[in-house]
Amino acid sequence: MAGIYLDESPNIENIIKKHHLEIDHVNNARREKVKEAMLHAWNSYVKYAWGHDELQPQSKNGVNSFGGLGATLVDSLDTLYIMGLKEEFKKARDWVAESLDFDKDYEASVFETTIRVVGGLLSAYDLSADKIFLEKARDITDRLLPAWDTSSGIPYNRINLAQGKASNPGWNGGNSILADSGTEQLEFIALSQRTGDQKYQQKVENVIRQFQKIFPSDGLLPININPHSGAVKSYSTITFGAMGDSFYEYLLKVWIQGNKTESVKHYRQMWETSMEGLLSLTRKTSPSNFYYVCEKNGDSLSEKMDELACFVPGMLALGASGYSPEKAEQIMNLAEELAWTCYNFYQSTPTKLAGENYYFHGGQDMVVGTSWNILRPETIESLMYLWRLTGNKTYQDWGWDIFQAFEKNSRIESGYVGLKDVNTGTKDDMMQSFFLAETLKYLYLLFSPPSLISFDEWVFNTEAHPLKIVTRHDNEGGSGGGEGKGIADSKIQPQGRKHGKPE
DSSP: OOOOOGGGOOOHHHHHHHTTOOOOHHHHHHHHHHHHHHHHHHHHHHHHHTTSSEEETTTTEEEOTTSSSOHHHHHHHHHHHHTTOHHHHHHHHHHHHHHOOOOOOOEEEHHHIIIIIIHHHHHHHHHHOOHHHHHHHHHHHHHHGGGGOSSSSOOOSEEETTTOOEEOOGGGTTOEEHHHHSSOHHHHHHHHHHHOOTHHHHHHHHHHHHHHHTOOTTOOOOSEEOTTTOOBOTTSEEOSSTTTHHHHHHHHHHHHHTTTOGGGHHHHHHHHHHHHHHHHTEEEOTTTOOEEEOEEETTEEEOEEEGGGGGHHHHHHHHHTTSOHHHHHHHHHHHHHHHHHHHHHHHTSTTSOOOSEEEOOTTOSOEESSOOBOOOOHHHHHHHHHHHHHOOTHHHHHHHHHHHHHHHHTEETTEEOOBSOTTTOOBOSOBOHHIIIIIHHHHHHHTSOTTTTOTTTEEEOTTSOEEEOOOOOTTTTOSSOOSSOOOOTTTOOOOOOOOOOOO
8 A cells, every 4th residue: 555645645536537526516615715724723823823733823932831742733643644735734744844843841632642643643644655754753642651650550640751750730639531532543553553663552452352351241441440450430420521521432433443353352342332321311302302512410310411422423433334224223313413413502592602511401592601712623523424324415514504603603714713602703712733634634535435445444433533554463352462473664654632622
């Protein structure tokens, strides 16, 4: 497999010709508008925050919210590449080669660093075949590895990048968080495949083995886990929103990443168990019959749903085809119902932008809880999956509505900002890196042919970084992987959230 080198980066017109697709003038125009939005966001970052983690557009300065790892730049690499923005990509690539330095005396989030930085670098490598990205991905991952040195193998969630000293934040009682501990599998397995060094895969697959030991019959794990004993804090929250979400997403996606072989079958089995748990948390409102996913605290249900949980419709749609036809139809129907709810999170506010979470009370369909919007991607992500997997253009129209609301409320002369309140439209002062990594990428793909970053060849990490699918035959029939033979770099040629708050 040859790489997609810069002079032949994805070209929509060529894809349309190659696949004999009808030209869709409406979505072509929408896609160009999204590309222009990306250029506006990127150029604002370049002008006011170059090399910093994130841009504060109203203040017109850069802030190092992730320890000075160039988070927005690294998060944007694959988006620039996929959009064919070659000059911008090359400028970013040169900064990575010359200036990206991980020797920082900074307590980094293992989760955020993995999904944004490791994921962003590996995706740029898979797309461009430029070895500098793989070298940098290995450097930062080696600095994260000591976090897994616990008696259970479940990682601490923070680590000093210079000193290698790992810990958990005091506010969580020393516990590790489910999403933070169970959302590194895609990236670390990919790194092992591309380097031939199994240590990364072994660390993260051991975590899954530990989770299998405590996996409940409904597949729903509480969000707090003791990294020493590996035991869950039984009365902590169960959620598909913040601090739970991407653990469930990665159970499905590691199965897809390994090309659905025996080696990764246990991931699919765990995911299907968790989806039965999800069905048990699903309710619908009156009078409008909006479906939603509750949270669980001990034995009691909380009628609350985060916008973060709006990744669920896309996840369900992506996983539906692995079921029997009857079950697949049930899962896809639920995906479509939940997507309608998430779209209405946006449509129900004066700005047409969603709040951070919603409550569902008797006789009321949905009420905004926390009312900020920080440019999150989850609803658009699900619309992209549903459009691709159903062919229903309604999902493109819904995505266009959301994009127009961002343009109206969040675009300013020096970038894009979130809203402190979706009811009043009061602006904040932060352009989150995931707006460029996820929100704009998913919008661009929503209006592009499905063969651009095809689901047959790529799987997206939870920060929307596409990684190549590589068939796995290690540990056939096993229950945890990690001992099998690696796929060295010479054998795979590259072709080619999360927990934020407004400032």
